[in-house]
Amino acid sequence: MPELPEVETIARQIRDRYVSQTIEAVHTRPVRIFQNILARDFADALTGKKLQAVSRYGKFLYWQAGSVFPVFHLGMSGIFICDRHHSNYPHHIHLSFTFQNTDRLYFQDVRKFSKIFLYGQPPDFNRLGLEPTNQNFTLNNFRKLLNLKTMNIKSLLMDQRHIAGIGNIYANEMLFDAGISPHRPANSLDRREVKKLYESLHKVLTAAIQRFGTTYTAYRTVDGVAGENQNFLAVYQRDNKPCIRCGNPIQKRLLNSRSTFYCKKCQR
Protein backbone atom coordinates (compact mmCIF):
# COMPACT_ATOMS: atom_id res chain seq x y z
CA MET A 1 0.00 0.00 0.00
CA PRO A 2 2.75 2.50 0.66
CA GLU A 3 3.14 4.45 -2.55
CA LEU A 4 5.36 7.43 -3.30
CA PRO A 5 3.69 9.89 -0.86
CA GLU A 6 3.77 7.42 2.03
CA VAL A 7 7.40 6.43 1.44
CA GLU A 8 8.35 10.10 1.07
CA THR A 9 6.66 10.90 4.39
CA ILE A 10 8.53 8.07 6.10
CA ALA A 11 11.84 9.11 4.50
CA ARG A 12 11.46 12.71 5.68
CA GLN A 13 10.61 11.68 9.22
CA ILE A 14 13.47 9.20 9.53
CA ARG A 15 15.85 11.78 8.06
CA ASP A 16 14.73 14.47 10.51
CA ARG A 17 15.02 12.23 13.55
CA TYR A 18 17.93 9.90 12.99
CA VAL A 19 20.44 11.20 10.44
CA SER A 20 23.86 11.72 12.05
CA GLN A 21 22.95 9.26 14.81
CA THR A 22 25.01 6.10 15.30
CA ILE A 23 23.13 2.81 15.20
CA GLU A 24 24.09 1.19 18.50
CA ALA A 25 22.17 -2.07 18.04
CA VAL A 26 20.07 -3.86 15.45
CA HIS A 27 17.66 -6.67 16.21
CA THR A 28 16.16 -8.82 13.48
CA ARG A 29 13.87 -11.79 13.14
CA PRO A 30 14.73 -14.38 10.48
CA VAL A 31 11.82 -13.64 8.15
CA ARG A 32 11.66 -13.97 4.40
CA ILE A 33 11.68 -10.24 3.82
CA PHE A 34 15.49 -10.21 3.86
CA GLN A 35 16.48 -10.73 0.24
CA ASN A 36 20.18 -10.72 -0.50
CA ILE A 37 21.42 -11.15 3.05
CA LEU A 38 20.60 -13.14 6.17
CA ALA A 39 18.79 -11.24 8.90
CA ARG A 40 21.65 -11.66 11.38
CA ASP A 41 24.23 -10.50 8.83
CA PHE A 42 22.09 -7.46 8.10
CA ALA A 43 22.13 -6.65 11.82
CA ASP A 44 25.90 -7.15 12.08
CA ALA A 45 26.58 -4.99 9.03
CA LEU A 46 24.64 -2.01 10.40
CA THR A 47 25.63 -2.14 14.05
CA GLY A 48 27.98 0.71 14.91
CA LYS A 49 27.39 2.58 11.65
CA LYS A 50 26.33 6.21 11.52
CA LEU A 51 23.16 6.96 9.57
CA GLN A 52 24.33 9.51 7.02
CA ALA A 53 21.51 9.85 4.51
CA VAL A 54 17.94 8.75 3.89
CA SER A 55 16.64 8.79 0.31
CA ARG A 56 13.79 7.51 -1.81
CA TYR A 57 13.33 6.38 -5.41
CA GLY A 58 9.78 5.48 -6.36
CA LYS A 59 8.52 3.22 -3.60
CA PHE A 60 12.03 2.30 -2.46
CA LEU A 61 13.54 3.79 0.68
CA TYR A 62 17.30 3.59 1.08
CA TRP A 63 19.83 4.70 3.62
CA GLN A 64 23.53 5.34 3.65
CA ALA A 65 25.06 4.06 6.89
CA GLY A 66 28.82 4.23 6.75
CA SER A 67 29.92 1.99 3.90
CA VAL A 68 26.64 0.10 3.53
CA PHE A 69 23.32 0.93 1.91
CA PRO A 70 20.18 -0.78 3.26
CA VAL A 71 17.26 -0.67 0.82
CA PHE A 72 13.64 -1.16 1.87
CA HIS A 73 10.54 -1.83 -0.20
CA LEU A 74 7.56 -1.69 2.12
CA GLY A 75 5.32 -4.00 0.10
CA MET A 76 1.75 -3.48 1.16
CA SER A 77 1.89 -3.34 4.92
CA GLY A 78 5.46 -2.36 5.85
CA ILE A 79 5.80 0.61 8.21
CA PHE A 80 8.49 2.22 10.35
CA ILE A 81 7.40 3.35 13.79
CA CYS A 82 9.37 5.11 16.49
CA ASP A 83 7.52 3.69 19.46
CA ARG A 84 6.63 0.05 19.91
CA HIS A 85 3.50 1.10 21.79
CA HIS A 86 2.15 2.55 18.54
CA SER A 87 2.08 -0.90 16.99
CA ASN A 88 -1.23 -2.72 16.74
CA TYR A 89 0.69 -5.88 15.79
CA PRO A 90 3.82 -6.03 17.96
CA HIS A 91 4.37 -9.69 17.00
CA HIS A 92 4.86 -8.52 13.40
CA ILE A 93 7.84 -6.32 14.25
CA HIS A 94 10.72 -7.91 12.34
CA LEU A 95 13.51 -5.40 12.77
CA SER A 96 14.54 -2.66 15.19
CA PHE A 97 17.31 -0.08 15.32
CA THR A 98 18.56 1.40 18.57
CA PHE A 99 20.26 4.76 18.07
CA GLN A 100 22.92 6.34 20.25
CA ASN A 101 20.41 8.63 21.97
CA THR A 102 18.49 5.43 22.93
CA ASP A 103 15.68 6.20 20.48
CA ARG A 104 14.42 3.10 18.74
CA LEU A 105 13.00 2.67 15.28
CA TYR A 106 10.90 -0.42 14.55
CA PHE A 107 10.02 -2.03 11.25
CA GLN A 108 6.69 -3.85 11.19
CA ASP A 109 5.10 -5.77 8.34
CA VAL A 110 1.96 -7.80 8.94
CA ARG A 111 1.79 -9.40 5.51
CA LYS A 112 5.54 -9.83 4.96
CA PHE A 113 5.47 -8.58 1.38
CA SER A 114 8.30 -6.15 2.17
CA LYS A 115 11.75 -6.65 0.77
CA ILE A 116 14.97 -5.60 2.47
CA PHE A 117 18.34 -5.57 0.71
CA LEU A 118 21.83 -4.56 1.74
CA TYR A 119 24.42 -3.27 -0.72
CA GLY A 120 28.03 -2.19 -0.44
CA GLN A 121 27.51 0.68 -2.85
CA PRO A 122 24.72 3.14 -3.65
CA PRO A 123 21.79 1.19 -5.16
CA ASP A 124 20.96 1.81 -8.77
CA PHE A 125 17.34 1.77 -9.79
CA ASN A 126 17.88 1.37 -13.51
CA ARG A 127 15.12 -1.24 -13.72
CA LEU A 128 12.66 1.42 -12.59
CA GLY A 129 11.13 4.09 -14.75
CA LEU A 130 10.87 7.84 -14.35
CA GLU A 131 10.66 9.17 -10.81
CA PRO A 132 7.90 11.83 -10.72
CA THR A 133 9.87 14.16 -8.46
CA ASN A 134 13.01 14.11 -10.62
CA GLN A 135 13.85 16.84 -13.10
CA ASN A 136 13.80 14.40 -16.03
CA PHE A 137 10.12 13.68 -15.45
CA THR A 138 9.16 16.34 -17.96
CA LEU A 139 5.91 16.73 -19.86
CA ASN A 140 7.83 15.88 -23.00
CA ASN A 141 9.21 12.63 -21.57
CA PHE A 142 5.78 11.73 -20.20
CA ARG A 143 4.24 12.35 -23.63
CA LYS A 144 6.89 10.22 -25.34
CA LEU A 145 6.19 7.36 -22.92
CA LEU A 146 2.44 7.46 -23.44
CA ASN A 147 2.71 7.70 -27.21
CA LEU A 148 4.66 4.43 -27.32
CA LYS A 149 2.28 2.32 -25.24
CA THR A 150 -0.96 0.60 -26.20
CA MET A 151 -1.66 -0.72 -22.68
CA ASN A 152 -4.44 0.92 -20.71
CA ILE A 153 -3.43 4.18 -19.09
CA LYS A 154 -4.05 3.04 -15.52
CA SER A 155 -1.79 0.01 -15.88
CA LEU A 156 0.88 2.19 -17.43
CA LEU A 157 0.75 4.68 -14.53
CA MET A 158 1.22 1.76 -12.11
CA ASP A 159 3.93 -0.01 -14.11
CA GLN A 160 7.11 0.61 -12.10
CA ARG A 161 9.28 -0.08 -15.18
CA HIS A 162 7.87 3.07 -16.74
CA ILE A 163 6.96 5.36 -13.85
CA ALA A 164 8.21 4.68 -10.31
CA GLY A 165 6.07 5.28 -7.26
CA ILE A 166 2.42 5.19 -8.32
CA GLY A 167 0.14 2.44 -6.99
CA ASN A 168 -3.54 1.68 -7.17
CA ILE A 169 -4.85 4.46 -4.93
CA TYR A 170 -3.12 7.37 -6.65
CA ALA A 171 -3.56 5.97 -10.19
CA ASN A 172 -7.32 6.00 -9.60
CA GLU A 173 -7.22 9.48 -8.10
CA MET A 174 -5.08 11.15 -10.76
CA LEU A 175 -7.17 9.71 -13.61
CA PHE A 176 -10.32 11.07 -11.98
CA ASP A 177 -8.69 14.45 -11.51
CA ALA A 178 -7.70 14.49 -15.18
CA GLY A 179 -11.14 13.30 -16.35
CA ILE A 180 -9.64 10.33 -18.21
CA SER A 181 -11.10 6.82 -18.25
CA PRO A 182 -8.73 4.20 -16.78
CA HIS A 183 -9.57 1.91 -19.70
CA ARG A 184 -8.18 4.19 -22.41
CA PRO A 185 -5.09 2.96 -24.26
CA ALA A 186 -2.20 5.21 -23.23
CA ASN A 187 -1.46 6.23 -26.80
CA SER A 188 -5.06 7.34 -27.38
CA LEU A 189 -4.69 10.43 -25.20
CA ASP A 190 -4.46 13.65 -27.17
CA ARG A 191 -1.98 16.42 -26.35
CA ARG A 192 -4.40 18.28 -24.10
CA GLU A 193 -5.25 15.13 -22.14
CA VAL A 194 -1.60 14.17 -21.68
CA LYS A 195 -0.86 17.63 -20.31
CA LYS A 196 -3.85 17.48 -17.99
CA LEU A 197 -2.85 14.04 -16.70
CA TYR A 198 0.73 15.20 -16.17
CA GLU A 199 -0.57 18.09 -14.08
CA SER A 200 -3.02 15.88 -12.18
CA LEU A 201 -0.26 13.38 -11.43
CA HIS A 202 1.82 16.06 -9.72
CA LYS A 203 -1.18 17.66 -8.05
CA VAL A 204 -2.39 14.38 -6.52
CA LEU A 205 1.05 13.25 -5.34
CA THR A 206 2.01 16.66 -3.94
CA ALA A 207 -1.24 16.99 -2.01
CA ALA A 208 -0.86 13.48 -0.61
CA ILE A 209 2.69 14.23 0.58
CA GLN A 210 1.48 17.42 2.27
CA ARG A 211 -1.18 15.32 4.03
CA PHE A 212 1.37 12.69 5.19
CA GLY A 213 -0.03 9.98 2.92
CA THR A 214 -3.20 7.91 2.74
CA THR A 215 -4.10 5.53 5.57
CA TYR A 216 -6.48 2.96 4.23
CA THR A 217 -5.31 -0.10 6.17
CA ALA A 218 -1.83 -0.57 7.60
CA TYR A 219 0.02 2.64 6.81
CA ARG A 220 1.07 4.92 9.66
CA THR A 221 3.64 7.69 9.83
CA VAL A 222 6.78 7.15 11.88
CA ASP A 223 4.89 8.73 14.80
CA GLY A 224 2.37 5.92 14.58
CA VAL A 225 -0.48 8.17 13.50
CA ALA A 226 -2.62 7.90 10.38
CA GLY A 227 -2.03 10.08 7.33
CA GLU A 228 -4.73 12.53 6.33
CA ASN A 229 -5.15 12.04 2.59
CA GLN A 230 -7.83 9.36 2.95
CA ASN A 231 -10.19 12.19 3.90
CA PHE A 232 -9.74 13.74 0.47
CA LEU A 233 -10.08 10.75 -1.87
CA ALA A 234 -12.45 11.36 -4.75
CA VAL A 235 -12.94 7.84 -6.10
CA TYR A 236 -10.79 5.20 -4.35
CA GLN A 237 -13.04 2.93 -2.24
CA ARG A 238 -16.01 5.18 -2.99
CA ASP A 239 -17.94 2.74 -5.19
CA ASN A 240 -21.66 3.51 -5.34
CA LYS A 241 -21.08 6.84 -3.59
CA PRO A 242 -21.93 10.02 -5.54
CA CYS A 243 -19.23 11.53 -7.72
CA ILE A 244 -18.03 14.79 -6.14
CA ARG A 245 -18.40 16.52 -9.53
CA CYS A 246 -21.57 15.18 -11.13
CA GLY A 247 -23.31 13.14 -8.43
CA ASN A 248 -23.46 9.94 -10.49
CA PRO A 249 -22.42 6.80 -8.58
CA ILE A 250 -18.72 5.90 -8.67
CA GLN A 251 -18.12 2.63 -10.51
CA LYS A 252 -15.89 -0.21 -9.35
CA ARG A 253 -14.49 -2.65 -11.92
CA LEU A 254 -11.56 -5.00 -12.09
CA LEU A 255 -8.91 -3.87 -14.54
CA ASN A 256 -5.90 -6.19 -14.85
CA SER A 257 -7.03 -7.83 -11.61
CA ARG A 258 -6.93 -4.53 -9.73
CA SER A 259 -9.89 -2.70 -8.23
CA THR A 260 -10.51 0.35 -10.34
CA PHE A 261 -12.74 3.23 -9.29
CA TYR A 262 -13.99 5.86 -11.70
CA CYS A 263 -16.90 8.06 -12.74
CA LYS A 264 -18.42 6.97 -16.04
CA LYS A 265 -19.66 10.47 -16.78
CA CYS A 266 -16.66 12.58 -15.75
CA GLN A 267 -13.94 10.29 -17.10
CA ARG A 268 -13.90 9.82 -20.85
Add this chain to the structure above:
DNA sequence: TCTGACCTGCGA
Protein backbone atom coordinates in the same frame (compact mmCIF):
# COMPACT_ATOMS: atom_id res chain seq x y z
C1' DT B 1 -0.28 -10.06 -21.31
C1' DC B 2 -2.41 -12.60 -17.86
C1' DT B 3 -2.63 -15.51 -13.63
C1' DG B 4 -1.25 -17.34 -9.37
C1' DA B 5 1.58 -17.18 -5.38
C1' DC B 6 3.29 -14.85 -1.57
C1' DC B 7 0.91 -13.27 3.35
C1' DT B 8 -2.36 -11.88 7.18
C1' DG B 9 -6.25 -9.39 9.13
C1' DC B 10 -10.75 -8.11 8.66
C1' DG B 11 -15.53 -7.94 7.40
C1' DA B 12 -19.47 -10.16 5.39
Add this chain to the structure above:
DNA sequence: TCGCAGGTCAGA
Protein backbone atom coordinates in the same frame (compact mmCIF):
# COMPACT_ATOMS: atom_id res chain seq x y z
C1' DT C 1 -15.51 -19.77 6.66
C1' DC C 2 -14.38 -17.36 2.72
C1' DG C 3 -13.19 -13.58 -0.16
C1' DC C 4 -10.86 -9.32 -0.49
C1' DA C 5 -7.20 -5.93 0.08
C1' DG C 6 -2.82 -4.98 -3.32
C1' DG C 7 2.95 -4.75 -4.87
C1' DT C 8 5.85 -7.66 -7.22
C1' DC C 9 7.57 -11.49 -9.67
C1' DA C 10 7.76 -16.02 -11.88
C1' DG C 11 5.83 -18.77 -15.16
C1' DA C 12 2.49 -19.89 -18.72
